[in-house]
Amino acid sequence: MCEFCTQHGEGKKWYLAMENYSRDLLDQDSRREYVAHFLNHFVEANGPGVRQLEAVMKTPFYPAVRAVLQRNARRNHFGQVVTVEEVAQILEMVGEVVRLPCVCRRLTTGNLNARYCYGLIVDQRLNDGLDDSFSLEILQADQALASIRALDREGLMHSVWTFKTPYIGGLCNCDQDCMAYRANHSHGYFKNMFRGEAIAVVDQEACNGCKACIRQCQFGAMRYSAANKKVMIDPRLCYGCGVCRAACHHEAITMRPRSESPVASRIW
Numbered sequence: 723m724c725e726f727c728t729q730h731g732e733g734k735k736w737y738l739a740m741e742n743y744s745r746d747l748l749d750q751d752s753r754r755e756y757v758a759h760f761l762n763h764f765v766e767a768n769g770p771g772v773r774q775l776e777a778v779m780k781t782p783f784y785p786a787v788r789a790v791l792q793r794n795a796r797r798n799h800f801g802q803v804v805t806v807e808e809v810a811q812i813l814e815m816v817g818e819v820v821r822l823p824c825v826c827r828r829l830t831t832g833n834l835n836a837r838y839c840y841g842l843i844v845d846q847r848l849n850d851g852l853d854d855s856f857s858l859e860i861l862q863a864d865q866a867l868a869s870i871r872a873l874d875r876e877g878l879m880h881s882v883w884t885f886k887t888p889y890i891g892g893l894c895n896c897d898q899d900c901m902a903y904r905a906n907h908s909h910g911y912f913k914n915m916f917r918g919e920a921i922a923v924v925d926q927e928a929c930n931g932c933k934a935c936i937r938q939c940q941f942g943a944m945r946y947s948a949a950n951k952k953v954m955i956d957p958r959l960c961y962g963c964g965v966c967r968a969a970c971h972h973e974a975i976t977m978r979p980r981s982e983s984p985v986a987s988r989i990w
């Protein structure tokens with residue numbers, strides 16, 4: 723399991739521990755103010771920061787800067803990939819959620835109303851601290867799950883996020899437009915999220931080689947064998963999001979615990 727499971731989950735999946743969503747944690751360490759400032763000022767804070775980071779990456783100072791960014795991320799805002807089944811478990815625990823425009827997409831696409839993010843905090847004091855552009859929608863757990871299942875079919879991977887670790891306040895649905903995805907994977911700025919606790923596995927008997935799942939994978943973990951007319955998944959590259967399953971019409975893809983894979987069990 724990832725290190726947060728040991729630190730914040732008593733050896734179990736930390737994002738399924740109810741205490742990490744608790745009102746007690748929200749009331750501590752000025753978390754409401756932190757969340758409000760994070761959302762209200764995300765674009766103005768991160769736009770220049772990204773440009774500066776791109777420049778620093780070309781210098782000898784980058785390893786030291788990267789280490790500081792990763793340390794700060796673990797302390798303040800860190801994520802982990804989860805499957806849609808785990809999303810259902812989380813939503814069942816928290817009940818109501820708020821759907822809001824994604825601040826990442828505001829920065830990367832200019833779209834001010836791309837509603838791919840779900841706040842796991844239904845709190846009037848926090849809502850009052852956000853600017854009017856967020857126009858929060860209150861959703862019941864079943865409504866949120868239905869909308870996230872649709873995003874799963876679209877190929878968006880799901881992740882939970884802390885606001886001053888270990889408090890979990892956000893559930894995001896990411897693709898290449900997300901800053902988290904860019905920072906952690908496509909641009910490789912620094913590590914800001916763990917891979918999932920599972921990996922995807924292809925049943926070679928059931929796979930017909932249609933390659934629909936390959937188009938769904940955001941992490942380049944899927945390979946096609948022309949000789950065998952089958953798709954295979956590299957467990958070392960798999961993030962365990964499970965969205966590849968939604969594109970498979972033969973139920974050839976299943977999720978297995980990462981701990982069972984000799985080559986992926988220590989890759990987070």
